Amino acid sequence: MGPTGTGKSDLGVALARELDGEVVNADSMQFYRGMDIGTAKLAPEERGGVAHHLLDVLEVTEEASVALYQEQARAAIDAVLARGRVPILVGGSGLYVRAALDRLEFPGTDPRARAEIEEDLARRGRSALLAELREVDPESAERVADDRRLVRALEVHRITGRPFTSFMPRREYVRPAVQIGLGGPRGALNERLARRVDRMVERGLPEEVARLDAVGLRRGRTASRALGYRQFLEVLDGLSTVEAAAEATTTATRRLAKRQVTWFSADPRVEWTDFREPPEEQLRRALRRIAEAG
Template sequence: MAARRPPVVAVVGPTGSGKSELALALAERFDGEAVNADSMQFYRGMDIGTAKLTVAERRGIPHHLMDILTVREEATVAGFQAMARAAIAGIQARGRMPILVGGSGLYVRAALDVLEFPGTDPDVRARLEAELDRDGLPVLARRLAGADPVSAARLHDAKRVVRALEVFELTGRPFSSFMPEREYVQPALQIGLDGDRADLHVRLAGRVHRMVDAGLLDEVARLVPEGLREGRTAQRALGYRQFLRVYDGESTLEQAADETIVATRQFARRQLTWFRADPRVHWLDWADDDLAGAAAALVSGAVGLNA
């Protein structure tokens, strides 16, 4: 059965840990195709600041769900779930192995787990977003704490707080009640990358400085007329928010780089917290000299193949 329908392999972990490279190695070894689960790599033109692999860097391996949205469009977990599962089914139908790769925790769960999505209402959402713009995130966060303390303790970004309030208003149920048990919708293997925190901090700082040298500010400038400011998802992306202020003359390159490094470290810490809470993740050290071999052994054990 495994030969007819290869299981889903997910490579997860914090930003900067080497997920993309490991996914490439596994795809080459097991005849796989990659499915992107980084919500910011959905956006066309957001290349440097998201560390998106170039076509050449993908080494001929198909990558699905990259460059599928304009910066004006909003990424949704429900929409991603449908697209990711369609991509996975197509890969499996070709007899190849789907390799989900990314650090957006809820998106990974949406692709892998039995997960119900409550409906949405554009009018309610627009009203809540207007309240967010007028009153600020702390006011909405306090309201959420009264309605859904579990979600309030877990959600800290504006988009998710608004979504949780919308769900509560529409359904009368706390958003947290829609979070599933950890049950895969089909056989899957999650491989997580972790390692020394000081090493990660060095990696992240170096990556941000390389993005600056590669022209992140120019990329932001190109995206402004395409609607970067108007895109509620895209304009909050790490780096883009900070470098928009440079574009507007409100900050310097050095200040924006430093702020991006701090924000990226904080984001990486939240990613690790999210994935560490899932006992199904098999953790590997990103500094392992034979990381690809260790990951291949896990995949082989899962599918009964020889690496």
């Protein structure tokens, strides 16, 4: 795990080859068929003969779901273990990683209860509903930043009888795991990300976006917001140039990397390795940490 552009996919393959493992994807944008260049998805010939799971499982018009991913990822991990092999979870989507590894519940939804709460919000106002939430879930009441979160917190309490905060993730593995993070100096990573975006454009990112636009990319609530795809849709609309879109993608990617560093750095269980190290040294360090964990 770690920020985008640090070489997680390559290290995952190397670990899988060394440990007789299989890779389980934890990059939410690599779920999508056809989103290859802009997500830096390894091509089949780059996977070193290693089986990869949960790649190319969604159309660009479909919406990704963390709750569904949790089910699919844990099923994939169980299947790899049942084959006597080692599952290697690889990706930088922090919540998806936590969903696969940690004790994390997802409360259901009830359209009728939500509609009732939304109607109540329109009739009585935010302050009245916030007061109601304070009675049953004071911690959530202090955190809700908008009406959508207010409605969701009340919905969860009505359908489960539990405060929304009781569903917050805990740093407690559902099964033993070792987390290897790839990171390094921000300046070096920013330079690397700029070069990476340039390579994506050279490899045909604008053409990939055009192909996906023809099959409904704009209708996808998740896929259409992916870095690079959103910016190059503006090129298709005549609102931007390829150069400007590339620059905007680089800026947005650097911001994403910063958020990812913040997310993963907050987890004391992550063992960090410098992405600038030679691949063989990264592999050696990762294998040593896995051996130490038993």
